[in-house]
Amino acid sequence: MWTDILQIGLPSLFLLITVLFLVRGFLRNQNQALGAFLMKEAEYRKVESERRTIELTKANKEITMPLRMQAYERMTLFCTRLEITNMLRRSEALELSAKQLSIDLLFSVDEEYSHNIAQQLYMSEELWQIVQLAKLETVNIIKNAKKVCEEKFGAEANSNNFIDVLAATLNENPQLGYVQALSAIKKEVALLF
Numbered sequence: 001m002w003t004d005i006l007q008i009g010l011p012s013l014f015l016l017i018t019v020l021f022l023v024r025g026f027l028r029n030q031n032q033a034l035g036a037f038l039m040k041e042a043e044y045r046k047v048e049s050e051r052r053t054i055e056l057t058k059a060n061k062e063i064t065m066p067l068r069m070q071a072y073e074r075m076t077l078f079c080t081r082l083e084i085t086n087m088l089r090r091s092e093a094l095e096l097s098a099k100q101l102s103i104d105l106l107f108s109v110d111e112e113y114s115h116n117i118a119q120q121l122y123m124s125e126e127l128w129q130i131v132q133l134a135k136l137e138t139v140n141i142i143k144n145a146k147k148v149c150e151e152k153f154g155a156e157a158n159s160n161n162f163i164d165v166l167a168a169t170l171n172e173n174p175q176l177g178y179v180q181a182l183s184a185i186k187k188e189v190a191l192l193f
Helices: 001-083 084-090 096-122 125-156 160-171 179-192
Strands: none
Touching: 001 084, 001 096, 001 125, 001 160, 084 096, 084 160, 084 179, 096 125, 096 160, 125 160, 125 179
8 A cells, every 4th residue: 555655646746846846947937037028128118218208308399499589589579668768769758748658658568568478487587587677677767757757847747848857867877677687688598509
């Protein structure tokens, strides 16, 4: 009986050990192959991700660069229009009272600003602050000139009186905000190239 058990059990045990050894070797090879495949897949995904990032960056530049340049152009125009002498040339000052002319000039500044406010998305925060300071300077000059004109000439002041007061104010304190803003725009645009 023991011999029968050994005759059946020993070959079965040998077969079991052989199968376990072969399966273990097969699984080890499969794990190595799977590991190598996963490494290659991770490498491929990394390279593909970098390629997509480069393509998106390039496409983004192709789309946003013209928008940024247009924003700089519009802000250059806005700053040029902030110059009070340019504003007076565009207005119909001869027929207005001093009060009405000052209101028209302030309205012109606010309208230009409102029209260009979205351009801040395409420029640095520092540049936008400089443009806002140029606008504020222009508004303050006009308001101060209006106040001086009213004090000097009263409610009967006409546009010529207001223009004279503006000219005197600008002679004493030149309007530099728009010049600084234009310079800052040029510097920021130069950084793009």
